[in-house]
Amino acid sequence: MNWISQSLRLRLSLLILIPLIVVSAIAMVWRFENARNTAEGIFDKNLVMLGLAVSRDVAYSGGDTLSEITSNLFKDATGGAIYYHVNGPDGSFVTGYSSPPVRGDGVALEPNRPVLFDALHQGVPVRAARLAERVEIDGIRGLSVVTVWQHLQPRQDFARSLAYQAVLVALSLILTVATVVFFGVRLGLRPLKQLEAAIQKRSTTDLRPIERQVPIEAHGIVQRLNGLFGSLTEAQTSKDRLISNAAHQLRNPVAAIHTMAQAIKAAKTLEDSQTRASELVTETRQAMRLTEQMLSLERIQGLRPDLLKTDLNVFVREFATRIGPKVLDADVEFEVTLTDAPIFVRMDQTQFGEALTNLVENALQHAGQGVSVIRIDVQELEKHVSVAVENDGQGIPAAKIAQVFERFSQGKESQGAGLGLAIVQEIVSSHNGQIKLTSDAMTRFEILLDR
Numbered sequence: 001m002n003w004i005s006q007s008l009r010l011r012l013s014l015l016i017l018i019p020l021i022v023v024s025a026i027a028m029v030w031r032f033e034n035a036r037n038t039a040e041g042i043f044d045k046n047l048v049m050l051g052l053a054v055s056r057d058v059a060y061s062g063g064d065t066l067s068e069i070t071s072n073l074f075k076d077a078t079g080g081a082i083y084y085h086v087n088g089p090d091g092s093f094v095t096g097y098s099s100p101p102v103r104g105d106g107v108a109l110e111p112n113r114p115v116l117f118d119a120l121h122q123g124v125p126v127r128a129a130r131l132a133e134r135v136e137i138d139g140i141r142g143l144s145v146v147t148v149w150q151h152l153q154p155r156q157d158f159a160r161s162l163a164y165q166a167v168l169v170a171l172s173l174i175l176t177v178a179t180v181v182f183f184g185v186r187l188g189l190r191p192l193k194q195l196e197a198a199i200q201k202r203s204t205t206d207l208r209p210i211e212r213q214v215p216i217e218a219h220g221i222v223q224r225l226n227g228l229f230g231s232l233t234e235a236q237t238s239k240d241r242l243i244s245n246a247a248h249q250l251r252n253p254v255a256a257i258h259t260m261a262q263a264i265k266a267a268k269t270l271e272d273s274q275t276r277a278s279e280l281v282t283e284t285r286q287a288m289r290l291t292e293q294m295l296s297l298e299r300i301q302g303l304r305p306d307l308l309k310t311d312l313n314v315f316v317r318e319f320a321t322r323i324g325p326k327v328l329d330a331d332v333e334f335e336v337t338l339t340d341a342p343i344f345v346r347m348d349q350t351q352f353g354e355a356l357t358n359l360v361e362n363a364l365q366h367a368g369q370g371v372s373v374i375r376i377d378v379q380e381l382e383k384h385v386s387v388a389v390e391n392d393g394q395g396i397p398a399a400k401i402a403q404v405f406e407r408f409s410q411g412k413e414s415q416g417a418g419l420g421l422a423i424v425q426e427i428v429s430s431h432n433g434q435i436k437l438t439s440d441a442m443t444r445f446e447i448l449l450d451r
Helices: 010-062 069-076 152-188 190-200 216-266 270-303 312-329 349-366 398-403 419-429
Strands: 081-086 093-096 116-119 124-137 141-151 308-311 333-337 344-345 374-381 384-390 434-439 445-450
Touching: 010 081, 010 093, 010 116, 010 124, 010 141, 010 152, 124 152, 141 152, 152 398, 190 216, 216 270, 308 312, 312 333, 312 344, 312 349, 312 384, 333 434, 344 349, 344 445, 349 374, 349 384, 349 419, 349 445, 398 434, 419 434
Parallel strands: 333 374
Antiparallel strands: 081 093, 081 141, 116 124, 124 141, 308 344, 374 384, 384 445, 434 445
């Protein structure tokens, strides 16, 4: 059924025509039944009327002949020949056709009350009307029985013609609707075709929002496209910024590595060569760290976090177990404060672990030699959950607090690249959280997540 889903015109045609065909079929069946009932009513009344006319003529003429009016009625009878038979008061044949249809139920005939019945006449199905009235013929008084009958085929043909008319009207309606749908959908889709043509004229670098007039039904598509164009523009800008930043930030480390390599090559003694090689390794490690952080920042911006329900206490405890030895090796105390009850939040454990790692490493690298303790504090607030990383080292100047989360920004001069806190900011934002920085007695980075 893929061919149906691939054509909007065909899908709309089916959605409109199938219900219409079903309703039309039901209407035609109803119309046929109604036409048959109508034909039976018309023909039955015609038979009764002719029976009454024959009975009156027999009474007036003494059974000799029919009046001109009655004869004309028989000639103009709807749907073919009509036959009649008249029995006199004494039961003798008076006029008409011999051998009338016989009523099979044996019910007595009441005077002045016509009776309609189906029967066979000479092996052909007929519909008959029988009427008994008191008359006087040749001085004999009594009940005269008039029987008028007609073959069933004429009334069936009449009902069929009415049904055919209904079928013709229904088919004409379906054909008209199909034509209107087929060409109407093409006309209705013309604005989308014009929109497609306008988009095709754009180059790969033209990602401006679409501002042309479109039907109300297409507003959602245009808004989605504009949102996609905006995201692509932002991604393009981010890529260009990454390339620019990478070229700028890697230029000095690469130049330094090149200089140190030349110095090693020009070293006159093995001791000088080893010293300069050690410096080269340190500079190479810093360049690798810078590259990893830039790639990590761009990767976080391009991926949605995989948010899973996590017990924050268990997560922080496991994180502290992994990062603790590194802190203690730097001769710094490491403290972790958790809550008594479990706290469940939705987080991407990998990304959030990277954010905490960057905060702890930021304290080790930039808090100065006076740092003596790094503390992770978990608290449950009224509307949020707080995870704070704080240290007692050198504080961050108030003038630079607002800038430390920007790319390549540093609270003070150091050998870092200034990307660690920018990565933390991106991770917290992707978790719909907030990060606050205070630098009074302790430098405290506090992450607030929704409960």
